[in-house]
């Protein structure tokens with residue numbers, strides 16, 4: 001017994017010594033300052049995970065604008081000066097944008113590699129996304145979303161008695177329900193013969209989505225899904241409902257999903273379930289950020305009387321100019337691209353809400369050793385290292401955004417109430433000042449649609465309902481930092497609000 005303990009003791013000691021001698025990376029000349037952290041493999045991951053913003057600010061004070069941290073076995077170079085962002089993006093040819101995303105997607109959603117280099121697929125998903133989420137395709141998507149939002153918010157059999165009464169609900173729960181259902185219908189189509197059954201299925205999927213999304217940060221961090229039994233089951237059920245045999249029975253399936261369904265040769269070696277899991281990845285990308293973004297936009301708008309007033313006026317005017325009359329039964333509101341794009345107040349409200357709640361980590365991998373030339377110096381980067389931007393540092397920088405923690409609905413409006421695009425740091429005009437959708441080649445392909453659907457939601461809420469917070473002086477809920485790095489952070493706690501259908505003109 002003693003000898004076994006002794007042997008283990010020696011083995012562990014030797015391993016530790018080996019790790020200290022060979023495992024710890026040493027800074028070479030020309031490289032950024034290096035934080036190895038104290039824990040093998042994890043490095044600084046625990047500190048980073050606990051509060052990324054504070055961790056990065058502390059390192060910025062200690063090392064300056066560029067430094068390297070060991071995180072989960074990887075060496076991550078953080079570039080923290082907003083004035084350097086455009087310089088970083090000039091080095092595109094040295095970056096592998098996809099490697100990290102492909103691996104993460106496969107781990108989180110459980111499909112095999114979608115990297116064409118691995119031989120299982122030939123689809124260029126980047127092209128698919130751009131073709132089906134932007135340009136002409138955006139018209140159809142946007143039209144379908146407007147219709148679906150109204151189906152959800154104001155179903156044809158909406159009880160008339162409810163029109164006179166206030167309904168009270170958690171605002172986050174409300175946004176979750178409405179955006180999830182409308183977004184799901186918009187991407188994956190409607191079952192016109194079984195509306196009620198499909199509704200029940202979507203609400204069931206919503207519960208599973210929440211369950212799965214709860215463990216998403218852990219999956220990205222590298223934990224296997226098997227550790228989380230209920231989340232694993234939830235993921236499988238979600239995928240089950242996205243199989244092609246089900247989707248084939250639907251109407252109005254979006255171009256994005258249709259294209260991927262019927263390009264049989266592109267997903268060659270995948271079975272039905274694996275294909276469904278790639279659709280699940282799209283479902284997640286389309287919902288996980290949009291839902292909290294919708295919440296924050298609605299919350300800040302309702303909470304700020306000036307914002308509410310300016311938004312209502314803008315929406316009323318837009319509807320009038322578009323010849324849209326609100327009616328209780330009868331026609332749905334519909335606005336085309338030009339009309340939706342010409343709403344600077346709503347744009348500013350949404351931007352400001354996203355500025356305050358976004359915490360994304362923009363990541364690219366170095367394809368080879370190279371030198372990164374920035375405004376204030378050059379840095380040697382090794383192959384397979386990661387270059388990261390954390391735009392929250394910029395979004396909350398008082399130099400760029402005075403009083404950065406305060407919601408100012410008109411922050412992105414200029415003196416003529418048109419979109420404001422000039423922001424400065426140290427007197428220098430910034431090329432990048434707003435980055436909730438990422439940057440460079442991996443910028444979110446759904447960003448136009450995302451903003452439009454949030455706008456549509458706000459337009460409909462303002463048009464159909466009277467809105468109030470249950471308590472007039474709600475403190476702003478805190479951000480759920482456990483999801484930092486993934487995008488828009490949800491609120492830590494929900495906020496109760498009341499809504500009541502407006503007394504609308506009835507059609508003759």
Ligand code: HEM
Nearest residue numbers: 285286289290293360362436437438439442444445446450
């Ligand atoms: C407010 C809402 C949204 C935010 C803040 C957001 C943000 C982001 C970010 C930060 C990325 C990663 C970019 C990078 O790695 O640099 C991303 C990727 C992506 N987003 Fe969005 N997104 C939103 C809504 C949407 C919507 C509505 C869709 C689609 C319908 C969508 C589709 C995608 C897809 C497909 C990717 C992956 C792109 C790729 O891997 O090539 N997003 N999004």
Ligand SMILES: *[C@@H]1O[C@H](CO)[C@@H](O)[C@H](O)[C@H]1NC(C)=O
Nearest residue numbers: 112113118119120269270271
């Ligand atoms: C390709 O797909 C097959 C079958 O799904 C799987 O066994 C294999 O691991 C995949 N290859 C890669 C590189 O992911």
Ligand SMILES: *[C@@H]1O[C@H](CO)[C@@H](O)[C@H](O)[C@H]1NC(C)=O
Nearest residue numbers: 244248261262263264265266
């Ligand atoms: C894809 O496969 C389905 C069923 O296997 C078939 O009905 C369809 O025609 C195929 N599409 C193409 C473009 O080959």
Ligand SMILES: *[C@@H]1O[C@H](CO)[C@@H](O)[C@H](O)[C@H]1NC(C)=O
Nearest residue numbers: 139321322335336337338339
């Ligand atoms: C939207 O409608 C307006 C007014 O009918 C029209 O002037 C404009 O060209 C339309 N825009 C698009 C993109 O169809």
Ligand SMILES: *[C@@H]1O[C@H](CO)[C@@H](O)[C@H](O)[C@H]1NC(C)=O
Nearest residue numbers: 097098126127130440441442
């Ligand atoms: C995706 O396509 C766009 C437009 O063609 C291009 O600018 C971008 O670099 C591509 N991204 C990747 C990761 O290939």
